[in-house]
Amino acid sequence: MSPLDHGRSAELLEARRLATIVEAAEDAIFSKDLEGTILSWNPAAARIYGFSAAEAVGHPVQMLLPPDRPDEVTRILARLAAGEHVEHFETKRVRKDGSVIDVSLTISPLLDAEGTVVGAATIARDITRQKETDRRIRELAAIVENSRDAIVTRDRERVVITWNDAAERLFGYTRDEVVGQPIELMALEAEDRPAELEEALRRAERGEEATPFEVTFRAKDGTLIPASVALSPVYGEENRIFGVAGVIRDLRETRRLEEQLRQSQKLEAIGSLAGGIAHDFNNLLTVICAASDVALADVDDPRVRERIEQIDSAARLAAALTAQLLAFSRQQVLRPESLDLNDTVVSTVQMLDRLIGERVSIVTELASSLWPVHLDRTQVQQVIMNLAVNARDAMPDGGSLSVRTENVMLDETYVATHFEVEPGPHVLLEITDSGTGMDEETKRRLFDPFFTTKEAGTGLGLATVYGIVRQSGGQIFVYSEPGRGTSFKLFFPRATEGAAAAAPAAPEKRETTKIRGGTILLVEDNALIRELVTAVLQEAGYTVLVAEHGEEALAVAEQTPSIDLVLTDIVMPRMDGRQLAEHLLARDPAMRIIFTSGYPASAGIRKDIDTRGVSFVQKPYGAHDLLACIDAAFARPSPG
Numbered sequence: 053m054s055p056l057d058h059g060r061s062a063e064l065l066e067a068r069r070l071a072t073i074v075e076a077a078e079d080a081i082f083s084k085d086l087e088g089t090i091l092s093w094n095p096a097a098a099r100i101y102g103f104s105a106a107e108a109v110g111h112p113v114q115m116l117l118p119p120d121r122p123d124e125v126t127r128i129l130a131r132l133a134a135g136e137h138v139e140h141f142e143t144k145r146v147r148k149d150g151s152v153i154d155v156s157l158t159i160s161p162l163l164d165a166e167g168t169v170v171g172a173a174t175i176a177r178d179i180t181r182q183k184e185t186d187r188r189i190r191e192l193a194a195i196v197e198n199s200r201d202a203i204v205t206r207d208r209e210r211v212v213i214t215w216n217d218a219a220e221r222l223f224g225y226t227r228d229e230v231v232g233q234p235i236e237l238m239a240l241e242a243e244d245r246p247a248e249l250e251e252a253l254r255r256a257e258r259g260e261e262a263t264p265f266e267v268t269f270r271a272k273d274g275t276l277i278p279a280s281v282a283l284s285p286v287y288g289e290e291n292r293i294f295g296v297a298g299v300i301r302d303l304r305e306t307r308r309l310e311e312q313l314r315q316s317q318k319l320e321a322i323g324s325l326a327g328g329i330a331h332d333f334n335n336l337l338t339v340i341c342a343a344s345d346v347a348l349a350d351v352d353d354p355r356v357r358e359r360i361e362q363i364d365s366a367a368r369l370a371a372a373l374t375a376q377l378l379a380f381s382r383q384q385v386l387r388p389e390s391l392d393l394n395d396t397v398v399s400t401v402q403m404l405d406r407l408i409g410e411r412v413s414i415v416t417e418l419a420s421s422l423w424p425v426h427l428d429r430t431q432v433q434q435v436i437m438n439l440a441v442n443a444r445d446a447m448p449d450g451g452s453l454s455v456r457t458e459n460v461m462l463d464e465t466y467v468a469t470h471f472e473v474e475p476g477p478h479v480l481l482e483i484t485d486s487g488t489g490m491d492e493e494t495k496r497r498l499f500d501p502f503f504t505t506k507e508a509g510t511g512l513g514l515a516t517v518y519g520i521v522r523q524s525g526g527q528i529f530v531y532s533e534p535g536r537g538t539s540f541k542l543f544f545p546r547a548t549e550g551a552a553a554a555a556p557a558a559p560e561k562r563e564t565t566k567i568r569g570g571t572i573l574l575v576e577d578n579a580l581i582r583e584l585v586t587a588v589l590q591e592a593g594y595t596v597l598v599a600e601h602g603e604e605a606l607a608v609a610e611q612t613p614s615i616d617l618v619l620t621d622i623v624m625p626r627m628d629g630r631q632l633a634e635h636l637l638a639r640d641p642a643m644r645i646i647f648t649s650g651y652p653a654s655a656g657i658r659k660d661i662d663t664r665g666v667s668f669v670q671k672p673y674g675a676h677d678l679l680a681c682i683d684a685a686f687a688r689p690s691p692g
Contacts, residue, residue, distance in 0.1 A: 102148030224272030334650025337672030411450030446487030602627025
């Protein structure tokens, strides 16, 4: 064989070898001339693009281009013809079935014997699945990084592999400090179930799903962190477990909210008990107050009169105490109105100078254009004064007291960390002192009735504040540290348009010799009160009909059509006062009704007082208080 023939034989063998490689390649390999006409097409190209060799060869490569890239191949071929090199790049192509795939292309020039570019060879790899995998990995990475829970992964040697942002925030260690280090870097308290964590880790390493459990970690700064831990095995190639992933949730906020809930439930239960006690106590005080009024009118002996006045004074002091119990238990009758909280603050602060003394300076910071709130002005004043007195006692050597108002919009983030708060527009009343501050135990019991740190305190001041704020639809939070003062933040919802005006206040106690007349139906289940009030009303000139409960009162009303006014207790057996009023007003909308109670528990009663013209006299009341309320009811136009 001549050298020439030997050379040609070697070339043929090389050509066959290259053809075999092209035919067996996993990537699409095809060629095209400078016009873009396909010249060759390997089996992988047919598999990736869906066109057979017969359907592709001789046809323009532009049939593979998506509509948004019509000139991409033309530009590439022009660059190749000009002697440029086109590096590897990613783009999109269209399959025969119309689906769009992601491809990675490597394009090389084809040269003739003189070295002139006559076409291009393309190697294409379908990277659609890879791109989708990359996208999912990015999404998962974003979820992990943006998670509020710490997510930590470590290998079978317990070396940390991943450590997200939440883990940095929770434990105080950066990625650089922990990745590549053993998991024991998060030290467990020895007494806090380390054996349970160890067993959960071993179970996860065996491929078992562990039930989430709670354990206490120690952060870098020494802070103890109660946390919920969920461990899962992490699988790699060939479905082998190469590590364990842990999702660690900080339970400190959850515990705080649970404590708020327990505190709220405890106060609710104590409030119900206090309200019930106030009801029974007010019934007794009503007898004492009314009887002392009657006795004072009939006694001439100065010494006897003085003793009765002492009894009356003591009864009214006791009534003030029960009023505080009702305020705490949120069962007092409020008279809310639409008001500017700034005006109430200004008028109240003017009264504080004498109350808190000259050693405490008062600073006000009142927001302009403050939103209106729907509150009982008198009760708001009581709240401010109680908090001011509490602040004064926390500053025995003097200090400063700040009263601030502000329009605030409470968002979902704030609501998530503050139990029972509703999102939306609120008005903030903030009262801050520079006093001694409080420790955590004191703050925890701050609003408990009868809890006090003062030698002469009753423990009802802040309990009363809490009750008034909550009954008014507001929320109260306290921020304090020992030696750094205390701040009370009160949030009241912004008043809606058309809020009801305040109900008329109960008339002041006054002396009167007015001769009265008319028929009054007295409905009272307490025999002592029933007997005494009957005597007071008859002595004042009224005809009195008596019923022990609502059902009996209805029967009396059916037999006596000429009743001018009904004086009814609210809390009674068989049929309460509100149910009775519903029946009576349905029959006669002009009926005058006065509610009386030492424990007006129903929110519907307060609505009746506001919207239906029903009057109310709080137990305990004296004879003059009662008669004045009746006079006012007769003086007003008929509700019908």
